[in-house]
Structures are given as structure tokens and as C-alpha cells.
Amino acid sequence: MLRILWRCASPQFSYLRGRAVRQKAGDSQWVSPILQVRWQMKITAYIKVLSITFLCLAASAVFAGPFKPDSHTLFLAHFDTKITPDVAKGSSAAYGNPGITSGNKGKFGEALVLSRVPGVYSLNPVSQVQYDADGNFPRGEEGTMEFYFYLLQNPEEFDGAGSYVRVELFRNFSAKAGDSQAMYLYFARLRDRKVPGPLYFWVNNRPEGSFNCYAPTSVMQKNKWYHLAISWDKSKIYMFLDGKLTSDASRVNFPTLWPRLEIGGYLFDGLVDELRI
Secondary structure, eight states, X not given: OOOOOBOOSSTTOEEEOSOOOOOOTTOEEEEOSSOEEEEOSOGGGOHHXXXXXXXXXXXXXXXXXXXXXXXXXXXXXXXXXXSSOSEESSOOOEEEOOOOOTTOOOSSSOOEEEOOOTTOOOSSOSSOEXXXXXXXXXXXXXXXXXXXXXXXXXXXXXXXXXXXXXXXXXXXXXXTXXXXXXXXXXXXXXXXOSSOOOEEEEEEETTTEEEEEEXXXXXXXXXXXXXXXXXXXXXXXXEEETTEEEXXXXXXXXXXXXXXXXXXXXXXXXXXXXXXX
């Protein structure tokens, strides 16, 4: 049994190790094989939280080693000496020009190095990796994507062309439809602001609508590893940074995924490790 203490930032729930303790009337408490989840408020107010909690059990930043696949894993890449995934329900092919190097230190083992030409704003990044989306990314109502990332710049140092800076970690979009049907994970800020904007996960599915959730960059700095997890159910999406819930939002349907998922590029300068979907 894993011994885990993971307390979310949200006051709605916390993850605690231990054994069941009887609660007062109106409260509920249950024990999973790994974690005990205690609700301190009426169960009727948190039925939806319960469903997403199951999704988030795997999205913990406190694991002491590399991620391990289970029956729900669609895709897992350790990035140890290779860019091809270690687990892939879809194609295991990898495309692009990533800068992975032997001996590069990742969160665990080695990592995927993603870099660019300093000061050059280009849609053709120096390094980027792509994977086939079909079979490797969930098209249904529930899913989780998680990985570790490492910045080689502080968020306030991001640069780019024009007044708006968008530094992308992940994207999936159609060249034909453009941003009208797209999915992005990116850092964003206005150039004239010294304080950087959040790390956004933004999904647009016109004409149905769009949604986004975010994590603050004020707590981020270069030369440090962070764990990011994005989980969703049929009605909401949640973002976690180092195990803490940073935001949630009501969601629309994901757009039909285009052939490839893109990791890195578009000004991102850093490392990615342990990508699991």
C-alpha cells in the first residue's frame, strides 16, 4: 500500500492516509485501497467532486519514481534515451525534431529537451515532438493528462513578437479550422506587463463554445521541476499543480482530435518528463 499524504488546495476535499472514522450525521467518509478521502460537508453538495476524485487519484505529484502503467493508461513516455512512448494504445510512432540527449537529467532518468532559437518567434521551432492522437488521447467523457515540466526561463522572461506572448507546452489544432477548433496548453501574458499571466489549458469547439482552466505562474521559477495534471469528467475540467487544485471549469465537448498531438515548440524553452495519458 502506498503511504501518501496529498492535501489539495481546494477546501472541498483532502486526501489523507489512515483508517475510517465515523463522521457526524450529514458527513461521509470512505476508504479506497490507497487513499482515504474525507468530506467535511454534506454529501449532496459533492457528488460531482466524488467522480473527479477517482480521476485524480493517479494524478499525484508525490510518487517517488517514474510513472507506471495500469489498465487505464493509454500513453506513457519516460523519455529515457528515446522519444517513442513506452506504452501506446494507438501508434507508437514519434515525429519531429526533439533535443533529447543521452545523460540529460530529467525528473526521473532522462527527459525530453525542447528548445528554440532565442529571440526568434517562429511557427517552426527548433525542437518539438508529435504523436498520433488516435488511440493515445481519450475522446470520451473522462480522462487525465499529466507530466513534469522544467523551465529554462522564468515566466516573466518569456519573449515573442507583438504585444501578446504565448508559449506553448502542448497543442492539437486543425490548420483548416485554426483556433475555432483547437486545444492548447500555454503560458500567456501581455508584453507590457512584467507580471506573467497564468498557464492556461484552453479548448475551443465552435460553435458549441470554449472553456479554460489555469495554474498561476507566480509560484514558478526556472531550474525547477513541476508536476501538472489535467483531469476531466463529462461536465467539468480540473487543473492541478504539484498536487494542488488550481482551478476548475465547466466544459464543452472536446473537438474531434486532429491527427497529431504536438509537445513543445512555439517559443517553449524547457524540459518535459514522464508524460502519461
